[in-house]
Structures are given as C-alpha cells and as structure tokens.
Amino acid sequence: RAKDSGRGRICTFTPEMNRRVVERMRMLSRARLAFDRQSFSLQYQPQVATSDGRVRGFEALIRWTDAELGPVSPDRFIPVCEDSGLIVPLGLWVLETACIEAMGLACRGIGSITMSVNMSAVQLAQNDFVPRVLEVLDRTGLPPNRLELEITESQMIGSLDAAIDKLNALRQIGVHIALDDFGTGYSSLTYLRTLPISTLKLDKAFINDVHRRPDARSMVSSISRIAHDLSRCVVAEGVEELAQWEALSRMGCDMIQGYFVSRPLPADRIDGFLAAWEERRMVLPIVSRDDV
Numbered sequence: 001r002a003k004d005s006g007r008g009r010i011c012t013f014t015p016e017m018n019r020r021v022v023e024r025m026r027m028l029s030r031a032r033l034a035f036d037r038q039s040f041s042l043q044y045q046p047q048v049a050t051s052d053g054r055v056r057g058f059e060a061l062i063r064w065t066d067a068e069l070g071p072v073s074p075d076r077f078i079p080v081c082e083d084s085g086l087i088v089p090l091g092l093w094v095l096e097t098a099c100i101e102a103m104g105l106a107c108r109g110i111g112s113i114t115m116s117v118n119m120s121a122v123q124l125a126q127n128d129f130v131p132r133v134l135e136v137l138d139r140t141g142l143p144p145n146r147l148e149l150e151i152t153e154s155q156m157i158g159s160l161d162a163a164i165d166k167l168n169a170l171r172q173i174g175v176h177i178a179l180d181d182f183g184t185g186y187s188s189l190t191y192l193r194t195l196p197i198s199t200l201k202l203d204k205a206f207i208n209d210v211h212r213r214p215d216a217r218s219m220v221s222s223i224s225r226i227a228h229d230l231s232r233c234v235v236a237e238g239v240e241e242l243a244q245w246e247a248l249s250r251m252g253c254d255m256i257q258g259y260f261v262s263r264p265l266p267a268d269r270i271d272g273f274l275a276a277w278e279e280r281r282m283v284l285p286i287v288s289r290d291d292v
C-alpha cells in the first residue's frame with residue numbers, strides 16, 4: 001500500500017501489480033459465467049471419530065474447473081468472489097447443495113451424519129444471513145443439528161458483536177458452529193471462549209509434525225485440553241498418516257479429517273467410500289487416551 005511505504009515515497013504501479021489485477025478481473029468474469037452456468041461443484045471429505053473410527057460427518061468443499069483457466073483452487077477464487085460479492089449467491093448455492101446432499105444421505109439410511117459448510121466473512125456480514133440459512137434448512141428439510149457452519153477467526157475481525165449475535169441465533173436452533181483453521185493467523189484463545197462455537201478445527205500446520213516433534217505435540221494437547229474444558233469438540237485437519245492418527249487420538253482429539261481417511265469425494269463416490277471404510281475401520285488402532 002502506498003500509505004504504508006512512508007512519506008515522500010512514490011508508489012508505482014508495477015507491471016507485476018498490473019498483471020495481478022488483470023488476472024483477478026479475468027478470474028472474476030470467468031467465475032460469474034461459471035456461476036450462471038452452474039459449473040461449480042462440491043466434493044465431500046469425511047470426518048471420523050477417533051473413539052470408534054466411525055464417520056460422523058462430511059465437509060463440503062467447492063470445486064471449479066474452468067474451460068479457459070483449468071482447475072482453480074478455492075484458495076485462489078474464493079477471495080476474488082469475496083471482493084466482488086459473488087460469494088453471497090455462490091455461498092448460498094453451496095449451502096443448499098450440501099444440505100440437499102445430506103438429505104440424500106439420510107434417505108439412504110446414513111442420517112446420523114453432520115454436514116459442514118464453509119462460510120465466508122462476507123456472507124456472515126450480510127444482514128439477512130440468519131434468515132437465509134433458516135430458509136435453506138426449511139426448503140431442504142435438513143434438521144438444524146445436522147448442519148455445521150465453519151468460520152475462521154480472521155473473519156471475526158470488524159463486527160465481532162454482530163457476528164456473535166448471528167451465530168448465537170443459529171446455535172439456539174441447533175446449528176453447530178466450527179472455528180476453522182485454528183492455529184493460523186490471529187489464533188486468539190479469546191475467540192475460543194467468546195464465540196458460540198461447538199467445534200475447534202486445528203489447522204494442518206499444527207498437525208504436520210504432531211507425531212515427530214514434541215513441541216507440536218504439546219501445542220496440540222494443550223489446545224485440546226483447553227477446548228475440552230470449554231466443552232468444545234476438537235477436529236484435526238490434514239491428517240495424512242497413521243502415526244498422526246495415533247498421536248492425535250492419544251492426545252484426545254475427537255475427530256480426524258484428512259487424506260489418511262479420504263480425499264474429498266464427488267457425491268457419487270460417498271456410498272462406495274462408506275462401504276470400504278467399514279472394512280478399514282475394523283483394523284484401525286483405537287488407542288486409549290492419555291489423561292489430557
């Protein structure tokens with residue numbers, strides 16, 4: 001930013017900056033087109049309880065492969081959609097599609113799972129955020145306690161009180177709230193206490209070394225203990241190896257999500273995954289918890 005670089009300095013609009021602006025504009029126009037043509041899709045990644053290895057839920061993750069841009073990661077296009085406001089209708093589409101999928105699972109006898117959906121700060125900041133969520137629940141018939149909304153701490157900055165009121169309203173009807181990516185960015189323990197969250201999701205950055213580094217281990221077990229004292233459920237994200245699973249269950253982590261269990265799956269592969277997982281579940285080490 002020009003202002004940050006101090007007095008008397010001239011901020012030049014470099015070719016690099018120009019390139020980035022053009023790239024973002026192009027991505028936005030492609031994203032608008034993709035939204036109109038309904039070419040976004042969702043994949044679902046299972047979340048498994050460490051206590052018995054059973055699948056407790058799925059996280060819905062948006063996917064986009066553009067004809068011109070190729071596959072674009074949500075980490076790249078979500079910020080562009082946020083800046084432009086496209087995230088509001090797009091996020092609503094994600095929510096409704098994920099709720100419909102959860103209802104489909106329930107119809108196939110898999111009714112005890114929770115569907116987790118990522119929410120953008122921009123969505124949360126909308127005045128009609130709560131009624132919109134209620135409408136979707138109503139339309140799709142999904143019981144509120146089968147839905148979990150994932151928010152991140154960085155999104156709370158700004159209108160914290162308003163956000164808390166909205167999240168409380170949803171909590172009251174039974175919707176679960178998860179604090180996503182805990183351990184990145186600001187990571188204030190205050191949020192853990194003041195936000196009406198039911199679940200804490202530990203970021204992959206914490207999980208990477210949990211099975212080989214004592215410092216990573218003490219971070220995770222301390223945060224888990226605090227979270228449990230506050231009656232929050234703890235989910236570890238980005239678990240890729242059996243050794244991580246073992247370490248995390250010992251430390252009292254309630255749920256595991258990551259490539260170790262499964263990559264995010266297209267909807268039509270969920271049933272196949274569930275059947276195959278039942279086999280794998282039987283040979284999982286269910287370790288007893290240390291006293292954490």
Ligand code: C2E
Pocket residue numbers: 045060061062073074075078091094118119120150180181204237238239240257258259260264
């Ligand atoms: P997130 O919500 O923290 O999602 C977890 C990310 O980690 C996903 O990336 C997932 O594919 C990836 N992941 C899961 N397990 C593993 C693992 O074992 N190893 C590795 N290396 N990665 C793993 P993805 O799908 O690319 O999404 C990135 C981020 O984009 C999400 O992070 C979320 O913040 C955002 N996002 C995705 N879908 C939506 C959406 O529908 N709405 C909004 N607002 N944001 C979304």
Ligand code: MG
Pocket residue numbers: 059118150180
């Ligand atoms: Mg998430």
Ligand code: MG
Pocket residue numbers: 180181182201203237
């Ligand atoms: Mg996360």
Ligand code: MG
Pocket residue numbers: 181
């Ligand atoms: Mg993330």
